Amino acid sequence: MTILINNQSFTLHQSGVAFWEDKNILLISDVHLGKVAHFRKNGIGIPEEAIYENFSRLSSVLALFNPLKVIFLGDLFHSKINNEWNYFVEWKSNYAQQMILVEGNHDIIDSQYYSELNIEIHSELIIDDFLLTHHPTEKDGFFNFCGHIHPGIKLKGLGRQFLSLSCFFRKPNQLIFPAFGEFTGNAYLIPSANDQVYAITKEEVIAIALN
Numbered sequence: 001m002t003i004l005i006n007n008q009s010f011t012l013h014q015s016g017v018a019f020w021e022d023k024n025i026l027l028i029s030d031v032h033l034g035k036v037a038h039f040r041k042n043g044i045g046i047p048e049e050a051i052y053e054n055f056s057r058l059s060s061v062l063a064l065f066n067p068l069k070v071i072f073l074g075d076l077f078h079s080k081i082n083n084e085w086n087y088f089v090e091w092k093s094n095y096a097q098q099m100i101l102v103e104g105n106h107d108i109i110d111s112q113y114y115s116e117l118n119i120e121i122h123s124e125l126i127i128d129d130f131l132l133t134h135h136p137t138e139k140d141g142f143f144n145f146c147g148h149i150h151p152g153i154k155l156k157g158l159g160r161q162f163l164s165l166s167c168f169f170r171k172p173n174q175l176i177f178p179a180f181g182e183f184t185g186n187a188y189l190i191p192s193a194n195d196q197v198y199a200i201t202k203e204e205v206i207a208i209a210l211n
Contacts, residue, residue, distance in 0.1 A: 001198065001205045005175065006129055006143055011065075012168055012198050012205040015057055016178040018145075019065045023127065026065050029073035029134075029147030031058070032106065032181035034084040051084055053182050055091045062095060070097050071125065073147040073177055074104025074134025081109055092117050100125065104134035104148060136174060143173050150179040152186025153197050153208065164188065168198040168205070 002011045002021075009021040018027045033054055062070070077085070092099070100120045101107065111121050125132040131142035138144065151169040154162055166178040166186055172194050179186075191197050197208040 001207065003170075003198070008128075008130075013061065013064070014200050014203060014205055015061050016166065016180045016200060017061050017065075018168070018175075018177065019067065024068040025127075026061065026067035026070045027073060027132075027145060027177065028058075028061070028070065028180050029177035030075045030104070030150060030179035030181055031072065032075055032078040032179065033088055034078040034082050051087065054180070055087060057180070058091065059094075062097070067097060069100065070095075071100045071102065071132060073102050073132060073145060075106040075147065075179075075181075076101050076104070077109055078106050078181075079108065081113070085109075085113070089117065092119070102132050102134055136176060138173065143175070145175055145177065147177045147179070149176050149189070150186050151176050152178075152188045153191075153199055154188050155199070155208070165199040165201065167200055167208075170196040170198065 002009055011019040011021060013019065020027060031054055077088070100122065101114060102122050102125050114121055124137070126142070129142055131137060131139050131144045133144060133146045135148050136144065136146045149169070151167050152164055153167045154164050156162055164186070168178060169176040169189055169191070178200060191210055195210070197210065198205050199208050
């Protein structure tokens with residue numbers, strides 16, 4: 001689905017990314033590369049094939065939108081370098097797009113590694129009247145794009161049925177992105193009267209009517 005923010009068009013995709021149509025920029029948050037390898041190293045029984053899932057999904061959204069630029073809103077890599085970094089290097093070599101990382105709390109890998117891949121790193125980024133950060137941030141005069149929270153919403157159906165979905169969570173001056181990565185979990189938020197929720201299903205993103 002496409003939404004307007006400050007007279008700019010953004011396509012929200014069911015993968016959890018947003019395409020900034022007017023700027024030809026793809027926005028992605030909380031990929032957490034390396035998390036599967038980290039779990040496996042610590043004895044958690046996740047199939048090795050799961051390592052490739054994030055890279056496959058990244059390739060799919062780049063092929064779909066063909067952006068001029070890709071901006072990661074923090075937590076691109078989950079922790080220290082492990083064998084998934086080599087997969088990331090190989091994956092990155094297939095793309096000519098400019099890539100930028102807005103640092104998150106998990107981004108502890110030395111910036112030199114990213115520099116060698118021609119990936120810019122910023123603590124925050126301002127584009128026109130938009131402020132791009134990892135942690136939700138308020139700044140007068142700016143609309144904030146951020147991640148970190150891994151927002152989700154719980155929907156109540158007839159009887160005692162509940163449905164839990166990841167979502168884009170919009171406040172009056174902020175859009176919190178869902179986590180893109182596998183095995184990241186959600187923080188289930190309770191919207192207020194001025195909030196908007198765009199829930200993610202397997203097929204589409206849908207606006208949720210709030211009572």
